[in-house]
Amino acid sequence: MTEKVARFETALTRLLGCRHPIISAGMGGPARAELVSAVSNAGGFGLLGMVREPPDVIEREIAAVRAATDRPFGVNLIPAGTEPRLLAAELDVCLSAHVPAMCFFWDVFPEVVARAKNAGAIVLYQVGSLQDAIAAEKAGADVVIAQGIEAGGHVRGRTGILTLLPEIARCLHVPVVASGGFATGGGLIAALALGASGIHCGTVFLPTHESFAHDYHKQRIVEAQAGDTVHTDVYAINWPPGAPVRVLANSVTREAGDHLFGNNPYLLPREVIAQEPDYPIYKFSTNSPLRTTTGDLEKMALFAGESSALVDKRTSAAEVIDRLLNEAIEASTRISPASG
Structure with missing residues (x-):
């Protein structure tokens, strides 16, 4: 040492x-x-x-x-x-x-x-x-x-x-x-x-x-390979406009298709997909799944850098x-x- x-x-x-x-x-x-x-x-x-x-x-x-x-x-x-x-x-x-x-x-x-x-x-x-x-x-x-x-x-x-x-x-x-x-x-x-x-x-x-991340999020990172992340602002709720993120590809990023950018957080629909003990989590929210989260975790923001391929x-x-x-x-x- x-x-x-x-x-x-x-x-x-x-x-x-x-x-x-x-x-x-x-x-x-x-x-x-x-x-x-x-x-x-x-x-x-x-x-x-x-x-x-x-x-x-x-x-x-x-x-x-x-x-x-x-x-x-x-x-x-x-x-x-x-x-x-x-x-x-x-x-x-x-x-x-x-x-x-x-x-x-x-x-x-x-x-x-x-x-x-x-x-x-x-x-x-x-x-x-x-x-x-x-x-x-x-x-x-x-x-x-x-x-x-x-x-x-x-x-x-x-x-x-x-x-x-x-x-x-x-x-x-x-x-x-x-x-x-x-x-x-x-x-x-x-x-x-x-x-x-x-x-x-x-x-x-x-x-x-x-880490207080959910096991699902942890496992997705461990399984990730090069090219599995997406740079997008589709996860925008809770942040000002024009704040891109990098996440693991999922059904939400695939659904976005050619509209990975230009998403306005104030215009996105408020569809509840998951739950924390004290508040709901919306699709397109910047919340990532934590130990305490329940619901459709696959659709949440699975934050990960390109280095996830090395973990x-x-x-x-x-x-x-x-x-x-x-x-x-x-x-x-x-x-x-x-x-x-």
Whole structure:
């Protein structure tokens, strides 16, 4: 373990106080306290996915993380996708709890960055373009996460990460993290070689034992092959217009045919297809199936990145991190084999 820590210490690990340059994405729904604490305990950096969650839920999840680990972690919120009063209340809870780090996504909101930093939190901002990366750094973000089009869930990126990452890394002065398509240790080495200080992974952690995703969603990812994901905005309810996602192909994406884009969330029909204990889930909603979901799960948003083709088993989060590190060491050895 000492070799792994020494080999992959970066500006990101030093800033965040984690051992390994691996961040688990703040996936709304699956990334709850159990997953976040497992990732942080294993030396990565876990992010709670608390998008549009009530303040009392966020308070409970933060407390649960702290009960399970003394390692640093963060909370992911999406200002552009959250009603302003709810966002303010969410921030109140996070900052009152002195969460070590806040991660934000989509449009850059300088006032939100300022509020988090004034409260002493490290700020990570996930973006999909050089323009937004520069805006995030200018707003005061301590870390910029560059998201390529390969990523699962909501996709801000419009270009591949192999182009976007070096474009951003050469222009910024803060640590840059690569997101989209990373599920192997070789990918970690590639990201570091292209100027990243670490990787931000969602798909590889979604099928883990600690993830709050439904078993159906986990199994679909494990079974996925290259080409099984779809980039579309057909899953639009709950988000502003023009917010594409990457999901596993299903009956809904097939039914959409040539209309994978241009779907207005305010005009889509409200047909109930599934149920959470406290609310119904509509067809075309951005809700993904969780442990507590019942109903027609096949029609729901089965978020997955292109890296799902590289995920072939369900393990613990700690095993994922250990595999990534071992593969990274093997990959670096292949590039620079020890002299005989």
